[in-house]
Each structure stands twice: as C-alpha cells, then as structure tokens.
Amino acid sequence: MHRLVRTALFAFSCVVFGRMTGAAVPAFPGAEGFGANATGGRGGEVYVVTTLDDSGPGSFRDAVSRPGHYVVFAVGGVVKLKSRVDVASHLTIAGQTAPGGGITLYGNGLSYTNADHTVTRHLRVRMGVGGDSGRDAITIAEGHDMIFEHVSIAWGRDEVFSVSGRHPRNITIQDSIIAMGLHPHSAGGLIQTNGGVSILRCLYIDNHTRNPKVKGVGEFIGNVVYNWGGGGAYILGDSASESFVNVTHNLFIAGPSARTAPFARGNTNFHIHALENYFDADRDGVLVPVLIPPADYTTVSFREERHPYPTVARLLSPHEAFAHVVAHAGASRVRDALDRRLIEELVSLGTLGQIVSNEHDAPLAGIGHVEGGVAPLDTDGDGMPDAWERAHGLDPHVQDHNEDPDGDGYTNLEDYLNSLVKSPRKTDRGG
Known part of the structure; x- marks a missing residue:
C-alpha cells in the first residue's frame, strides 16, 4: 500500500x-x-481601491469579491476589517501600488479558499484579538x-x-x-x-x-x-x-x-x-x-x-x-x-523576542500608524501612472493595460507592477 x-x-x-x-x-x-x-x-479590468472603509464601492472587500481583474491601490493606510474577507479567483492583488506606508488589513482574516489563480504581493494581514475566534x-x-x-x-x-x-x-x-x-x-x-x-x-x-x-x-x-x-x-x-x-x-x-x-x-x-x-x-x-x-x-x-x-x-x-x-x-x-x-x-540573535496573546502586549503597541501617502496621477484609470506611461511610449488617456508590445507575456500593467518591486536573484548552486 x-x-x-x-x-x-x-x-x-x-x-x-x-x-x-x-x-x-x-x-x-x-x-x-x-x-x-x-x-x-x-x-482583466482594473479595480482601483480608493477608500480605507471596510466595505462599499472602492473598498478592498469589494475589490476582491468578484473574480477576474487586477486590484491596485490609490490609498495607503489601515483597513479595519469587521468580518472575514473571502477572496475571489483570478485576481492580482498588487499591494506594492499602495502609496505612503503601504496597505494593512487589520482586525480579521482572509480566506483564499477556492481563490484559484490569485497573485498576492506586498500586503499586510494583521488579525488580532478582535478577529474571529479559532480562525487563521x-x-x-x-x-x-x-x-x-x-x-x-x-x-x-x-x-x-x-x-x-x-x-x-x-x-x-x-x-x-x-x-x-x-x-x-x-x-x-x-x-x-x-x-x-x-x-x-x-x-x-x-x-x-x-x-x-x-x-x-x-x-x-x-x-x-x-x-x-x-x-x-x-x-x-x-x-x-x-x-x-x-x-x-x-x-x-x-x-x-x-x-x-x-x-x-x-x-x-x-x-x-x-x-x-x-x-x-x-x-x-x-x-x-x-x-x-x-x-x-x-x-x-x-x-x-x-x-x-x-x-x-x-x-x-x-x-x-x-x-x-x-x-x-x-x-x-x-x-x-x-x-x-x-x-x-x-x-x-537570541536576546529579543516574545510570544504574545494580544497585539497590545508589551513591547508591542497594536497596529500603529501607517502613512497614507498620495497616489501618482493616473488619468485613464488603467493602473499605470501617467508619467510611467509616457516614459514607456504609452498613451495615458487610453486604457492599454492589457497590451503586450514587447511580447514577453506580461501585460503593460504587469510590467509596471513588476518594475515597482524587482526581486534580487541568485544563481542556482544545486541541491
């Protein structure tokens, strides 16, 4: 057997x-x-998160409730989740686009159950004692x-x-x-x-x-x-x-x-x-x-x-x-x-560290402050700032985010998202 x-x-x-x-x-x-x-x-289309509210138009919860699009952020800061968020499938959640100190989800958790083909980058999820008991x-x-x-x-x-x-x-x-x-x-x-x-x-x-x-x-x-x-x-x-x-x-x-x-x-x-x-x-x-x-x-x-x-x-x-x-x-x-x-x-290296029961246990101070910042101008709302589009020969008045003029398999919008957070690479040493 x-x-x-x-x-x-x-x-x-x-x-x-x-x-x-x-x-x-x-x-x-x-x-x-x-x-x-x-x-x-x-x-897919582009959904721009424009508010730190827990729900409603422009919210993170609304952005991930339906499948098949990119999620970008015109706001930074803390979203206080009143209940768990169910993430839909075929989404690119591009937390690296959030201005200021980035985006933090606090107070409850996320379920990616059946969220097939999702890509999630540069996102913070902080649950805490206010989240649902017995949940991840x-x-x-x-x-x-x-x-x-x-x-x-x-x-x-x-x-x-x-x-x-x-x-x-x-x-x-x-x-x-x-x-x-x-x-x-x-x-x-x-x-x-x-x-x-x-x-x-x-x-x-x-x-x-x-x-x-x-x-x-x-x-x-x-x-x-x-x-x-x-x-x-x-x-x-x-x-x-x-x-x-x-x-x-x-x-x-x-x-x-x-x-x-x-x-x-x-x-x-x-x-x-x-x-x-x-x-x-x-x-x-x-x-x-x-x-x-x-x-x-x-x-x-x-x-x-x-x-x-x-x-x-x-x-x-x-x-x-x-x-x-x-x-x-x-x-x-x-x-x-x-x-x-x-x-x-x-x-x-061994002198600091603790295991806590509450996010306010010393020396922690809860979620703290996350700076909001200002998003760059994006006239056509296709997720790519006007200045970046002009620098790359694109039209900031035309939603051309899904075009791939260089034929590398990544759309224009993906090229922009990837440019924000280029990862260091290292040569394979075997094993």
Whole structure:
C-alpha cells in the first residue's frame, strides 16, 4: 500500500514539475515553486481601491469579491476589517501600488479558499484579538495555483497562515513573514496537502509551534525560523499518512522563548530530502550556524535525492538566508512598525523576542500608524501612472493595460507592477 501511495505521489510531482517548466509565463519574474504559474488577473479590468472603509464601492472587500481583474491601490493606510474577507479567483492583488506606508488589513482574516489563480504581493494581514475566534489570519482550505510574495501576516488566533483542507494544490509562499500567532494557540501554520506547497525564503518568528507543521507534498527551502516556543519549530508529519518533502538550506535560530530542537515528531512515514539545514542555539548575539546532523531530524525516512518538485533558483547559505530575510522578507517596500520590530528581534540573535496573546502586549503597541501617502496621477484609470506611461511610449488617456508590445507575456500593467518591486536573484548552486 505504501508503495502505491509513493508511486502515485511521484507521478503527481512529475506532472506538476513538467507543467511548471513548460511554456507558461510565471506570475512575475522571480516567481518560484508549485504556485509560480498562477495567472492572477491577467487580461482583466482594473479595480482601483480608493477608500480605507471596510466595505462599499472602492473598498478592498469589494475589490476582491468578484473574480477576474487586477486590484491596485490609490490609498495607503489601515483597513479595519469587521468580518472575514473571502477572496475571489483570478485576481492580482498588487499591494506594492499602495502609496505612503503601504496597505494593512487589520482586525480579521482572509480566506483564499477556492481563490484559484490569485497573485498576492506586498500586503499586510494583521488579525488580532478582535478577529474571529479559532480562525487563521490567512486560510486556504481548497483551490489551486496561488502565489503569495512579500506578504506580512501576523496575530492569527488559530494559525497565522494555513494550507489545509480539501486538497489545495500548487501553492507558493515566498519572501514573506509569518509571525506572532496569538496564545493560547500560537501557531505559524498547518501545511497539510498532497497538492504541493512551496515555502521559500520566508521568516517564521515568535510562533510557539508549527513553524510550520507539515504533512503531504511540499518543499521548505531557504527559510529562517526564529524564537519558537516549547511547541517546537518544524513539525514533521506527526500522523499515519505519508509525507514527501524537500527541506533544504534553512536556518533555525533560538530566541528567548525557544526550548526545543528545530525538528520534532517525525516518523518513518515522513520521507524527507534534507540538506544544509543549520541551527544557531547559543542566543549570544552572534550568528554561528551549526549543521544539523541526521539524528536531530528525529525518526524519519531519509531520501538521498531531492523529490522532483519545481526547481528553486536561489539556494542560500545560512548567512545569505539571514541577510536575505533581514533585507527583503515581508511587505518590505515600506516596513511597518511590527515588521521593523520583528527584524530587530531577529538581528538580536537570541536576546529579543516574545510570544504574545494580544497585539497590545508589551513591547508591542497594536497596529500603529501607517502613512497614507498620495497616489501618482493616473488619468485613464488603467493602473499605470501617467508619467510611467509616457516614459514607456504609452498613451495615458487610453486604457492599454492589457497590451503586450514587447511580447514577453506580461501585460503593460504587469510590467509596471513588476518594475515597482524587482526581486534580487541568485544563481542556482544545486541541491
């Protein structure tokens, strides 16, 4: 029976890998992993968010309630969510367009269940004690082809970011911050699906447990995990079902709350390809990564060759992974007070950090202030500022956002969105 399961999952992974290395245009330059080919709102209309109100015309809630368009922002600041938001499918949510300090959603969470082919970038989701009890800051229970890049998620009341339910598939979370799950269940996330989840170059910080907890098919590459509590950092399977996971080039750093080793609860049903994972346990303010030996992965089934999942171009040394998340993780175009605090904790290398039950627990001060700013002039409302259009030979009085004159597969609007947040790239070093 186990051999049949392994064969089926291997066949699935080959199909996914073949699909992702074909002719499809990635969601944006630098998109990687299982969700890299999400199409977002490509080819659709443009919805401009013009208000910080919770609902109504021009609101974020209204913008994501219907499928098939780009969501751009003419306002920055905090949207106080009175209830959860259900995100529709085939959307590009371009948080990088928000002026001032960017855009923050606070007070409740988001469901991406059945939000197929969504692309979400540079968005902050801060749930908090006012959110629905027993719910995640972001949940995916079903659906396929989604990518989250440079998102900052915190203060979930159950998990912070979970992908678990009715077979969600082809999901990527990259270059993001998953932080401060609130007690009594402070948890980074449950990643449980045979559909494929890639977690790449993210920072998990100040979650008591599940940084993340993983079952099924996935990859965890180039991440930094800091200051987990007694519940543990990376939780391996912990069930009778089989898992097939690549875990490579990650860095675990003990903080003031960390009381366990990086890996916990493995069993022989967890088939892991593990390579170049490091632990700095000293809490002494100096980064001295030590290679994690095989015995410290607990009881697992080691696989010498990597599972044939999508290729990740940037394989980082521990010092490179640390520097990358310090500089780039989360909605880092303009970091808010919480993300600045989290990075301060990380660079303390063991001397700062806490696991909280309320977003107002010291030394935090709640959501804080996010500057509004002024959006650039966009006469035709096609998401591209007049000045950018003129500089690129376009007509600021004609909605030409879906044209592709250079033939690269990205629309004019996507070219503009991508120009705002060009990602650093690194050459593949194998593994």
